[in-house]
Amino acid sequence: MASPILMPALSPTMEEGTLARWVKKEGDVVKPGEVIAEIETDKATMEMEAVEEGVLGRILITEGTDHVAVNTPIAVLLEEGEDASAADALDLGPKAEPKAKVEKNIPAPASAPKAPASSSTVETTEPEWGETAEITVREALRDAMAAEMRRDEDVFLLGEEVAQYQGAYKVSQGLLDEFGAKRVMDMPITEHGFTGMAVGAALSGVKPIVEFMTMNFSLQAVDHIINSAAKTRYMSGGQMSCPIVFRGPNGAAARVGAQHSQCFGSWYAHIPGLKVVAPWSAADAKGLLRAAIRDPNPVVVLENEILYGKKFPCPVDEDFILPIGKAKIEREGKDVTLVAFSIMVGVALEAAELLAEQGIDAEVINLRTLRPLDTETIIKSVKKTSRIVSVEEGWPVAGIGSEICTIAVEQAFDWLDAPPARVCGLDIPLPYAANLEKLALPKPEWIVEAVRKQFGD
Amino acid sequence: MGSMTGAPSRQNGPALSKEEMERAYREMLLVRRFEEKAGQLYGMGLIGGFCHLYIGQEAVVAGIGLAMKKGDRSITSYRDHGQMLVAGMTARGVMAELTGRAGGYSHGKGGSMHMFSKEQEFYGGHGIVGAQVAIGTGLALTSAYKKDGAVSIVYFGEGASNQGQVYESFNLAALHKLPCLYVIENNRYGMGTSIERSSASKDLSKNAAPWGIPSRKVDGMDVAAVYQAAKEAMEHCRSGKGPFLLEMETYRYRGHSMSDPAKYRKRSEVDEMRRTRDPIEALKAEMIKHGIDESFFKAVEKDVKATVKDAAEFAETSPEPDASELWTDVLVGE
Numbered sequence: 001m002a003s004p005i006l007m008p009a010l011s012p013t014m015e016e017g018t019l020a021r022w023v024k025k026e027g028d029v030v031k032p033g034e035v036i037a038e039i040e041t042d043k044a045t046m047e048m049e050a051v052e053e054g055v056l057g058r059i060l061i062t063e064g065t066d067h068v069a070v071n072t073p074i075a076v077l078l079e080e081g082e083d084a085s086a087a088d089a090l091d092l093g094p095k096a097e098p099k100a101k102v103e104k105n106i107p108a109p110a111s112a113p114k115a116p117a118s119s120s121t122v123e124t125t126e127p128e129w130g131e132t133a134e135i136t137v138r139e140a141l142r143d144a145m146a147a148e149m150r151r152d153e154d155v156f157l158l159g160e161e162v163a164q165y166q167g168a169y170k171v172s173q174g175l176l177d178e179f180g181a182k183r184v185m186d187m188p189i190t191e192h193g194f195t196g197m198a199v200g201a202a203l204s205g206v207k208p209i210v211e212f213m214t215m216n217f218s219l220q221a222v223d224h225i226i227n228s229a230a231k232t233r234y235m236s237g238g239q240m241s242c243p244i245v246f247r248g249p250n251g252a253a254a255r256v257g258a259q260h261s262q263c264f265g266s267w268y269a270h271i272p273g274l275k276v277v278a279p280w281s282a283a284d285a286k287g288l289l290r291a292a293i294r295d296p297n298p299v300v301v302l303e304n305e306i307l308y309g310k311k312f313p314c315p316v317d318e319d320f321i322l323p324i325g326k327a328k329i330e331r332e333g334k335d336v337t338l339v340a341f342s343i344m345v346g347v348a349l350e351a352a353e354l355l356a357e358q359g360i361d362a363e364v365i366n367l368r369t370l371r372p373l374d375t376e377t378i379i380k381s382v383k384k385t386s387r388i389v390s391v392e393e394g395w396p397v398a399g400i401g402s403e404i405c406t407i408a409v410e411q412a413f414d415w416l417d418a419p420p421a422r423v424c425g426l427d428i429p430l431p432y433a434a435n436l437e438k439l440a441l442p443k444p445e446w447i448v449e450a451v452r453k454q455f456g457d
Numbered sequence: 458m459g460s461m462t463g464a465p466s467r468q469n470g471p472a473l474s475k476e477e478m479e480r481a482y483r484e485m486l487l488v489r490r491f492e493e494k495a496g497q498l499y500g501m502g503l504i505g506g507f508c509h510l511y512i513g514q515e516a517v518v519a520g521i522g523l524a525m526k527k528g529d530r531s532i533t534s535y536r537d538h539g540q541m542l543v544a545g546m547t548a549r550g551v552m553a554e555l556t557g558r559a560g561g562y563s564h565g566k567g568g569s570m571h572m573f574s575k576e577q578e579f580y581g582g583h584g585i586v587g588a589q590v591a592i593g594t595g596l597a598l599t600s601a602y603k604k605d606g607a608v609s610i611v612y613f614g615e616g617a618s619n620q621g622q623v624y625e626s627f628n629l630a631a632l633h634k635l636p637c638l639y640v641i642e643n644n645r646y647g648m649g650t651s652i653e654r655s656s657a658s659k660d661l662s663k664n665a666a667p668w669g670i671p672s673r674k675v676d677g678m679d680v681a682a683v684y685q686a687a688k689e690a691m692e693h694c695r696s697g698k699g700p701f702l703l704e705m706e707t708y709r710y711r712g713h714s715m716s717d718p719a720k721y722r723k724r725s726e727v728d729e730m731r732r733t734r735d736p737i738e739a740l741k742a743e744m745i746k747h748g749i750d751e752s753f754f755k756a757v758e759k760d761v762k763a764t765v766k767d768a769a770e771f772a773e774t775s776p777e778p779d780a781s782e783l784w785t786d787v788l789v790g791e
Binding site for chain 1 (some may be wrong): 493502563572583591595625686711715783
């Protein structure tokens with residue numbers, strides 16, 4: 001049966017082109033893969049190959065014709081033995097019909113549907129976990145991993161120096177002895193490779209915890225965290241899941257220079273498909289890491305080296321766990337809301353003490369999770385205090401503070417008595433010199449100053 | 458059958474039984490006709506974006522497919538339609554994903570480069586050159602961890618073989634003796650750059666030698682040679698001896714993607730390959746020698762054409778994904 005040969009689209013954006021030259025002429029036999037014509041697009045001259053076998057019956061568009069729309073019939077292909085008159089019987093139809101068919105199907109809503117209300121809303125009151133004991137953040141993280149590894153055979157830890165060395169920062173101390181080399185795997189210094197490998201393992205049925213010696217080295221592996229781990233569930237239409245934890249110390253340590261001192265909070269919080277938590281206390285560390293390991297999604301856990309050795313009371317209940325997506329009010333107050341995460345929670349609490357001496361009663365929110373952000377707790381607090389200051393160690397541009405201030409303006413504008421303010425690390429690579437480093441990182445006095453400004457001082 | 462650059466031809470007579478030849482022929486023809494149809498639908502504007510066709514390389518997936526066992530996993534780059542069809546994914550589901558419709562494997566949210574099938578243990582479909590090599594090594598880590606006996610087939614091109622993570626993966630797989638079969642599909646061109654201009658290593662099959670990973674160079678246009686090599690390599694992997702590398706010397710007839718004018722090679726080179734080295738024609742000639750008659754080929758052609766026609770019709774008529782699909786599958790449990 002005679003069939004039309006249509007002007008092809010030869011690139012993702014091509015809508016029309018020039019039929020530069022017919023390589024075959026009327027009456028020629030063509031086979032699949034043979035070049036029949038040359039088409040000029042805005043980018044290049046492309047060869048057009050025959051798809052079906054047949055005889056080029058009639059040429060409808062002569063060579064040299066410009067602006068031939070995609071899907072315009074340009075020739076008629078006859079089956080072998082068919083007479084050229086078969087072309088006459090062919091209904092060449094409305095031009096560009098298939099393309100139009102697609103476009104017809106595209107709904108043109110005024111705006112995309114809104115995001116569904118987050119189902120990560122969790123109970124507003126934390127259960128009472130009872131008795132606590134003082135432990136370091138380092139111990140809390142180790143205990144969280146050990147508890148989850150005992151609970152689930154599929155959970156294992158891999159990273160540089162996690163096994164025989166007992167952890168570069170001793171976070172994995174004792175795990176090799178208890179769980180053996182199969183479940184506590186030392187990795188060569190090869191973040192790109194082992195992170196990709198861990199993602200593949202997670203996609204196919206196990207639950208790796210990837211320790212980065214510091215989060216700075218996660219940059220070597222960032223493609224796998226974003227493109228491989230975070231997006232695969234969506235790109236697979238929900239078939240695949242990637243239960244994996246990426247954890248390690250984040251932010252400035254002490255005089256380790258620019259390449260080893262930066263906060264990745266806003267980097268990872270930017271990515272749909274990831275969850276991001278940033279513990280401050282030992283209880284945060286234990287509860288959030290357990291939740292991260294149990295979560296069926298990729299979770300980034302941003303720890304802090306300086307906090308590793310700090311002691312905090314932590315519930316001893318062996319079921320203790322914290323919800324991802326829920327902030328904690330560490331200090332209640334009525335005059336201003338300070339929002340912080342990780343090591344800056346402690347700095348904000350110190351600032352609150354200084355402010356109290358000056359008669360200002362600050363509320364301090366420990367975010368605990370950066371994605372999904374607990375907007376509800378932030379907004380509720382702002383509506384109470386009418387002032388908000390975000391505090392982070394990272395850089396100001398497009399930081400977590402930018403997000404928090406925007407949310408306050410968008411959702412509590414009428415309650416605000418002063419412009420929201422950000423306290424951030426200075427917008428520079430972190431210097432080595434002791435005095436310069438100290439000058440570059442937020443301290444309680446910066447927060448006090450930002451708050452005083454909101455009160456018109 | 459001669460090779461292109463010195464890959465040893467298979468020895469010891471026919472490597473394939475009659476049934477295996479018939480299966481391989483059917484699968485290769487399905488891939489060929491499917492891809493021709495995909496090219497056609499692209500030309501009609503029904504498929505958008507990037508679309509990389511597998512035409513010319515069919516013997517690689519068909520031969521390896523014959524050697525795979527149930528439960529074996531596979532993963533590849535963005536030139537993935539052939540792998541998916543041979544893994545047992547339906548032509549309908551793959552084609553409908555190409556057209557971005559609800560009936561596609563990813564409900565239209567992945568496209569040509571991003572398709573997966575949990576059921577067929579196919580792990581994509583990856584758009585970042587070389588990423589699938591590290592991820593694929595992880596599929597094999599799962600096997601080692603769970604002792605499930607599966608082998609993971611990790612396909613990548615000679616272009617990807619210059620990526621650092623490929624060698625990080627070789628090291629990890631060799632260190633941990635992972636059951637991982639690495640398959641370099643050397644089709645001579647990484648987009649528009651020929652192997653001669655991109656790789657100082659002239660024999661890619663030797664690229665895993667520093668890690669003690671055994672390897673072979675294979676005539677990737679000869680499905681029986683591919684099968685023979687894959688069978689041996691997979692036995693090695695399955696027996697706990699660790700990874701294996703196969704370099705398949707193959708050739709793609711079409712451009713890198715649909716929008717590739719292919720000015721980096723002469724038309725005569727492509728024509729010569731098609732004329733003298735076509736993997737489907739070669740198998741057919743061999744099958745005729747073994748007494749399989751024309752009626753078989755006619756019947757397969759008819760079947761395959763019907764499958765592809767049905768897939769194209771499904772892909773054109775399946776509705777576009779509902780707007781509510783925008784927000785689903787971002788996270789598990791939401």
